[in-house]
Amino acid sequence: MENLSTLLGKYGDEGDKLLFKILNSGNFLEEIQNSEFKVQSSKLKIQNTEQIESGSAEVIPGCNDRLLDFRAMTPMIAEKGLRYDLTVPFARFVVQRQNELYFPFKRYQIQPVWRADRPQKGRYREFFQCDVDVIGSNSLLNEVELVQIIDEVFTCLGIRVTIHLNNRKILAGIAEAIGLPDKLTDITVAMDKLDKIGLEKVQEELAGRGIGREEIERLTPILTLEGENDEKFGILTNFLSGSETGLKGLEEMRTVLMHLKELGLNNRFNFDTSLARGLSYYTGTIFEVKAVGVTMGSICGGGRYDNLTGIFGLPGMSGVGISFGADRIYDIMNELNLFPETLKAATRVLFINFGNEEEKYCLKVLTVIRKAGIPAELYPDPVKIKKQMEYANRKNIPFVVLIGNDEMKSGLLTLKDMHSGEQEKLTLGEIIRKIDN
RNA sequence: GUGGAUGUAGCUCAGCAGGUUAGAGCGUCAGAUUGUGGAUCUGAAGGCCGUGGGUUCGAGCCCCAUCUUCCACCCCA
Incomplete structure (x- = not known):
């Protein structure tokens, strides 16, 4: 369990909605009864209508002229929430223990996390994540090591996977290059669906998210980017020539891939420009792992975050980490009959x-x-x-x-x-x- | 958050336009075999048909509400 202030704002708007909030113990409702959250509609008539329509407030039954403002009320009745992932609490931990830790600090952690989402296949309210992080080092060798870990883990488990790699700086550069740096999120969310819904639908979605036709056209060569990594680098270097951030991202990607190539991994890895990942704290390399031959979302993911500890008061501490989704991995192993008879x-x-x-x-x-x-x-x-x-x-x-x-x-x-x-x-x-x- | 399904025996599921006592397979238990498993046969136990209301002479089946679980979308592990 974490303070809501620790968790809120780290996972984007959608993530905030999916936080499991925990009611305070004690008779908190009594406080609400006499509080300022019950207001006269005469004062707030206009806002009330809007709030009611937007769902952020509700008329109290039998009290026509009064309403409760849920948004204002929530912090009063819920100060804590169930952890959404292990990375943000880890960052909090590092900040609190900064004087006791030697850096670069490495740790693994296996614990349940929660999402207040509607459960469905491969998606649980509570599930176990297995995190590995290195914090306090900018070196890209950490990225390389994490990929080695991924490769080894899935080799041991007997699951064939593809490791997708990308870099947030490249994505930022792309948004910059088409002149829409503010639309980064919209662009990446749409791009991320490429392998699922195809080029046309992605273009439609981009349009639906307020991206102009001209920009979509400029973006299309990036969407359809295929072939060997060298070709991708060629096209992107050109495309991102005006974006310092973008070029930096490309350089990082190139370094990581160069190392990986020489390691002779068992599983395939792939520079995938459509890979976005939702968590908003990533700033550099991002990873995502998918099992080959099963219909299941990603079973491992992660990335580099430059300023996660900065939010808790310790700036300049870069980290990179990955997280295995234990439950999905279990599901896949069951499906593929990978658990040994013994x-x-x-x-x-x-x-x-x-x-x-x-x-x-x-x-x-x-x-x-x-x-x-x-x-x-x-x-x-x-x-x-x-x-x-x-x-x-x-x-x-x-x-x-x-x-x-x-x-x-x-x-x-x-x-x-x-x-x-x-x-x-x-x-x-x-x-x-x-x-x- | 949006939309669609589901709930009957321990498990997987049947169930006739609403019509007497709700079925099957698997499992469980007992026996054929009192120190010997996988196979076979015989028998038995096991159900407020998710919950609450309603319609009806009569509801597992129709209607309303509610809860559970599942699936898709959104988003994501």
């Missing part, structure tokens, strides 16, 4: 429970076998053997040991291989050796 069978051997005497004997054997590093369990109740065997079968436990009267007397235990169905009498040592393979 996960389903934690136990290697089950001891059948025959009753009191046998239990005691089994517990001792169990201790020995566990000390040998073999995950084992004793069925907790002396129920029918059939039931216990069924349990082993259903849980994919590969071995079962039966210890009854005969076995206790002879010291030779019955081991059953659930796969082949064969069973034999062996000493404990032999059993351990057999199961351990």
Whole structure:
């Protein structure tokens, strides 16, 4: 949980709307009852109508001449909110602990975050993010390292991905180049949809967002930019020649790509000028990772933020970070059947429970076998053997040991291989050796 | 925030223009086999048909409200 003042204004207007606000504890409504938020309509008649229409105020039922102004009321009843991501709280943390940390400071963090959004496929109210950030270094080597992490993580998980890279400075440069620096957000939001809705629809959307026909035409070569990275750089260098910011972004991009090329990554990476990313605090490189062959939004994303700590009073501290969406990754692994079978069978051997005497004997054997590093369990109740065997079968436990009267007397235990169905009498040592393979 | 769906057994779903006692498959439990799993057969348990109201002689089915969950858009992880 964070103070709303920490969270508000960091994620854009849409993000502010999606913050989960937490009601204050205590009898806050009483305060509202006597407060100035109930106002006479005679004073505010015009504003009232507007506010009611815009949804920011509502007439109190049975009190025709009074209304509540929600916008003014919210800070009074909700001072805190659930964290929207891990990056902004991290920036707050860094500022508060600035004297205890050595920089560049690196950290990872895995925690739930919340969005007050309508849930749907791949989109949850609460979900886990896994963040990796480096703060206090401008070096582009950090960007390179993060991409290596992405590559390694998804290689380990067995998910094939494409890593999309872009730079906010390039986007700013593009907006500048067509003479509409103020329309940066509108342009990028529209451009971001390119692979989803196609060129024509993007052009329509741009027009709908108040971009003139001439500007859209100038933008089109950038929208349709394809081919090898070198070609893209050529065209963009030309296009951005008037924008210092844009050229700087290009240079950064070129450096990052140059390093990545030499690393021999397992997954593909791609300079993607249509990549925008919504979070408003990014200022340099931006990343987004998509799984190949599944319909799912991005499963990892991030970027560089130059001034996130500045908002909390520590300027000049640049950071770069990424965040894995654990829930989406889980969904994909389920869909692609990537969870290994061995996960389903934690136990290697089950001891059948025959009753009191046998239990005691089994517990001792169990201790020995566990000390040998073999995950084992004793069925907790002396129920029918059939039931216990069924349990082993259903849980994919590969071995079962039966210890009854005969076995206790002879010291030779019955081991059953659930796969082949064969069973034999062996000493404990032999059993351990057999199961351990 | 906008639009569209959904809710019946533990799970997946049927359900006739409104018509007696609401069904199936899977699962669970018991038995055929009292120290042996996967197969088969036999039997059983399990339901305020999301909730509240209404229409009707009669509502799982029609109407209204409400809640849940899902999907698309917006936006985004």
